[in-house]
Amino acid sequence: xxxxxxxxxxxxxxALDASIVACLQDIGRWKGRVMKSNxxxxxAFVSVFLCSGAxxxxxxxxxxxxxxxxxxxxHNMDHDLILPQMVVGQHYSTSLLLLNMGDPRxxxxxxxxxxxTTGKVYLYHQDGSRLQVSVNGGPPVxxxxxxxxxxxxxxxxLSSAGSDTPGWALIDVxxxxxxxxxxxxxxxxxxxxxxxxxxxxxTYSDSGQPSSRVGVMPSMYEMGKFATSIISAQSNDDLYxxxxxxxxxxxAVTVTLRLRDSDGNTLATSPxxxxxxxxxxxxxxxxxxxxMPADFRGFLEVSSSDExxxxxxxxxxxxxxxxxxMMHYGQIGMMP
Numbered sequence: 001x002x003x004x005x006x007x008x009x010x011x012x013x014x015a016l017d018a019s020i021v022a023c024l025q026d027i028g029r030w031k032g033r034v035m036k037s038n039x040x041x042x043x044a045f046v047s048v049f050l051c052s053g054a055x056x057x058x059x060x061x062x063x064x065x066x067x068x069x070x071x072x073x074x075h076n077m078d079h080d081l082i083l084p085q086m087v088v089g090q091h092y093s094t095s096l097l098l099l100n101m102g103d104p105r106x107x108x109x110x111x112x113x114x115x116x117t118t119g120k121v122y123l124y125h126q127d128g129s130r131l132q133v134s135v136n137g138g139p140p141v142x143x144x145x146x147x148x149x150x151x152x153x154x155x156x157x158l159s160s161a162g163s164d165t166p167g168w169a170l171i172d173v174x175x176x177x178x179x180x181x182x183x184x185x186x187x188x189x190x191x192x193x194x195x196x197x198x199x200x201x202x203t204y205s206d207s208g209q210p211s212s213r214v215g216v217m218p219s220m221y222e223m224g225k226f227a228t229s230i231i232s233a234q235s236n237d238d239l240y241x242x243x244x245x246x247x248x249x250x251x252a253v254t255v256t257l258r259l260r261d262s263d264g265n266t267l268a269t270s271p272x273x274x275x276x277x278x279x280x281x282x283x284x285x286x287x288x289x290x291x292m293p294a295d296f297r298g299f300l301e302v303s304s305s306d307e308x309x310x311x312x313x314x315x316x317x318x319x320x321x322x323x324x325x326m327m328h329y330g331q332i333g334m335m336p
Contacts, residue, residue: 069223071248071308072277073122073170078223079193081171085216086123086242087202088133089164092268096121096156097199098149098171102182102296110182115150117195119173123158131167133158134165148196170248171198171218183208193220194276219310221248226328231313233259233300235285235292239317241324243300245275249308258301259288267291267298274309283316303330 034304062214071077086094094244102115122143123131130142146154173192175181201215223226233241247253255272274280284300285292313324 060199065110068220069307070250072128074250075122075170075172076175077170077221077308079191079200079220080173080217081124081193081196081220082246082310083169083200083216084217084246084334085281086169087164087166088131088158088160091204092164093200093205094133094158094200096158097153097195098146098148099153099154099199100150100152101195101197107182108151112150113156114176115182115222116148117173117192118145118147119154119171119192119196120145122170122172123167124169125165125167126279128245128275129163133160144302150308153208165315171196172249176312191220193221219312221308221310223307227284227305227330228301228303228328229311230299230327230329231311231324232298233284234297235283235313236295239315240283240285241300242281242283242314242316243287243302244279244314245272246279246310246312247276247303247308248310250307251306252276253304253306253309254270255302255304255306255309257287258303259284259291259298260301261296263297267271270307283311 062281068076069078088094100115100117102110102117103110104115107115115271120143123133125131132140132142134140134154135144137159140160144156146156148154173196175192178257181192184190198217198218199211201213203210204212231241231243237240243257245255252273252275255274256271257270259267259269261267268288271278284296300313302309311326313326315324
């Protein structure tokens with residue numbers, strides 16, 4: 001009855017394994033039924049929260065905005081927006097709204113021409129291969145361009161006639177021709193990733209009728225930052241913590257996952273290698289099957305000395321899936 005939850009990937013495997021299916025069966029009791037394909041697809045909805053649309057304004061905690069990190073597909077990932085998950089297929093469509101944050105009424109030091117923002121959206125399968133989708137009813141493409149005048153927005157409906165397929169996306173904002181961009185605000189350089197606000201949500205339709213929506217927030221990658229990410233973690237009959245990891249690097253990366261209890265003691269460590277452009281999403285009881293207490297509360301630490309790792313947390317409980325805030329710290333160059 002849970003076969004609809006299993007989303008096949010390009011390598012012939014499935015996006016969920018038996019332990020997640022068993023977990024979803026337990027969670028399904030909250031709705032008085034086993035969760036079926038018209039519920040949430042875990043592999044497609046990591047780091048998400050249920051709402052009518054999740055809005056994210058990319059913010060820069062302090063980078064200078066002029067770095068270069070040639071990542072997956074030859075893209076400079078520094079201060080680009082990473083959409084951790086999207087899903088298209090027979091039952092799902094993805095809606096993407098892009099808003100140009102440039103406002104000539106406020107940003108009088110920048111000309112209207114310099115406030116125009118352009119770029120491309122690139123779509124990928126979980127294994128890093130290009131994902132073909134229809135954009136606003138057009139022919140299938142794996143990338144599409146956008147150009148937004150100041151304070152203007154554009155809506156893109158992404159769909160596919162095939163099976164339900166999860167993936168991830170890169171919102172690659174062009175560097176301004178002048179090189180200086182929009183200058184400074186509040187003592188910080190306004191990078192290209194700050195020029196765009198992205199609002200993304202998925203719609204599930206049953207027999208052609210929309211029945212649920214799930215939102216996801218993009219993350220702005222900053223070169224050399226956030227070598228370690230921490231999320232609160234728990235696992236019991238009611239709540240399950242998971243993590244999604246995306247490698248935006250052009251080479252394989254190594255990630256170390258550490259499970260710590262509420263006293264800060266390390267219970268288990270698990271190394272993970274992600275290929276170029278690859279993504280993985282798992283519950284913590286999958287990552288540490290033999291070290292997870294029956295009723296666990298603590299936190300998960302995700303560390304890497306390689307550039308390009310984007311980590312997102314999630315919490316699944318009582319039939320609902322929600323994103324978890326993550327604390328980031330450390331510099332890549334300072335990692336042992």
